[in-house]
Amino acid sequence: MLKHLVNLVRGEVTGRVESGFPERVLNLCAEYGIVFWDLNWASPVEFTFTMTRRDWKRLRRLSRRIDCDMSAVNWKGTPFFLGRIRRRYGLWVTLGICTALIFWGSFFIWDFEIEGNRDVSRQEILRALDRHGVRFGTCGLHVDSTELRNHILLEIPELSYIAVNVRGCRAYVQVRERVPPPEIVSKREPGNTVAAKDALITAIQPWDGEKMALPGTTVKAGQLLISGVVQDDVSGVRYLRGMGKVYGRTWYRLQCRVPLTVQEKTYTGREKTRRALLIGKKRWNLYFSSSILGDTCDKISVWDEWELPGGVALPVTVETERLRFYEVTERERSREEALVLGEKTLDERLAGYLDDGEILSREVTAAEEDGCLVVTLSAECQEQIGRLVEIPGD
8 A cells, every 4th residue: 555655656657568579578677677567468469567657768768679669548646647737827826825824824823722621611711811912813922821821820810820832823721720728717716506597406516615405405596506615613714616516307398389381392393504604703604694583493503613634723613503493382281290390499409408418208299279380398307507606706
């Protein structure tokens, strides 16, 4: 395969030889080291073979000594292709202009590749770069990575490191997000642990301070559970942090209303495709209709970015929009479907109330009322109800 490609670059010629003594041509090739292949005999005095363009010229000169008729029946390869287009000056001018534009465009940024971001969005980083002059079409030779780092780290405090390296027409942005420091708990400032909600205490674990409630007792929200003010006969009054964990059983009763009549999309089968050309930040619509679509269609957009061989990005993107039209219809929702939806909604709401706890038991009931299904969730949970509050100073 590689040898065939090399021969195509050098040029291949398929020739026909007709002579009363055709073996003289083959002996001539053997004597002067001329390589050929694909030898086919058409008759005892005629055959065809293939060789490189250079060897064909040599054989034509050497064959003048012998009585034979040689002619080329086929030729292919780079030299012949260039020979056919050598007088097409418009093509050469266009090729030269395109080459110059590609070379000139390689000094500008046409693509961004961002790595290392998780919580900080790509759009936020691109907007910060744009504010400091690094955007599509910016000359890569003018990008100062040190200056960008100093400014962007002040604008985006969630980042601890950023580097912008320009290679060709692509800017590689490497970021590292800041790891938030753990919350520092000061044990010197006095405090109390109080109940965050009504509960039946099941366990109390004071880390610092004095217990003010026992397991098995019922407490109200805001009631003191672990006191940071301790008094004894030896030291007198001491002010402590009053930290600890208090677990208790809590009860929730949540409700939601699910309509039994729901509006749905019914696709009509009518579809429409529109395309637009994006060069840098400029957009040219390749359609003549209005861009106002209304509220009765779904739009699915696909962006096709153009690249040169080797993954070199171009500032050209074709946007294809697929429009699917629909009509809004009403249908009756079944009781089972409404019950599942309501139960899911209440479970999500209950999970938001529980920070450090678990559900011990739950019961779901439903009743129809004014065209809606009223879903009620009754749950018994066990959770950590202690909340630390500071003791105000004098």
